[in-house]
């Protein structure tokens with residue numbers, strides 16, 4: 001991939017990161033930032049650099065945007081793509097009150113995912129309309145999976161998934177029904193959903209998020225398989241740019257194996273303790 005192609009893809013990702021929360025959150029422009037104001041009891045978002053803003057960033061503007069989110073009772077979180085907004089990191093560091101996390105951005109660079117061989121009795125599919133119980137199971141798998149960070153196998157399996165299960169949110173079912181939200185599951189014939197992940201394609205771009213396997217079902221190819229299924233589903237719908245962020249090098253290896261390469265760096269910064277005064 002040339003530098004020009006990479007810059008173009010990163011710009012497409014920038015537009016995607018602006019478009020997705022705009023569909024669900026109230027938006028407030030605050031200096032060089034857009035604040036996406038989710039509901040504390042619902043989906044909560046963050047601030048991002050304002051789309052198209054090319055001026056400088058300084059510590060005062062960062063602090064002011066985080067103060068505003070704090071005043072609204074929302075998490076003071078700022079997210080950005082380093083290559084698209086290179087001046088922001090220094091302003092965040094100078095402001096000094098945010099914990100900064102670097103997150104590798106990875107793009108699917110092969111034409112389609114290579115579907116891994118799966119154990120017998122396990123199949124992978126994209127959920128359709130009218131499957132509330134499977135949607136609920138998928139959400140519970142994500143909850144149990146993300147609670148056991150890293151890629152190691154562990155004890156938690158279908159029993160823990162079933163005790164974590166909550167009723168599916170109606171708006172999630174509506175999004176699936178509209179085709180806006182695509183949820184993949186790896187299911188065992190008897191034990192049900194063991195791994196999951198999802199996409200929300202917008203204008204030819206999608207991020208794959210929420211990929212998780214129950215710890216007891218890890219290291220058999222399920223994480224790779226649901227990710228590959230989401231890539232294939234997106235490609236079939238004409239989505240050219242399929243990207244994701246990897247929470248660690250171990251996780252990145254799972255994605256690299258099925259055709260993702262690092263193309264940039266995302267940052268997520270959060271003010272955990274309000275500054276004095």
Ligand SMILES: CC(C)(COP(=O)(O)OP(=O)(O)OC[C@H]1O[C@@H](n2cnc3c(N)ncnc32)[C@H](O)[C@@H]1OP(=O)(O)O)[C@@H](O)C(=O)NCCC(=O)NCCS
Pocket residue numbers: 145146148149150151152195210211212213214217218219220221222223224225245246247250251253254
């Ligand atoms: C990341 C995660 C989804 C991976 O799920 P998984 O189902 O274990 O993924 P896979 O089985 O495809 O790959 C994991 C490892 O098992 C190996 N593996 C796959 N099939 C295998 C098989 N049949 N036999 C032995 N090993 C196998 C893979 O090669 C990989 O090895 P590596 O760690 O050396 O690279 C899972 O660990 C998880 O839920 N973690 C917590 C949540 C999380 O961090 N999600 C990612 C957010 S970005």
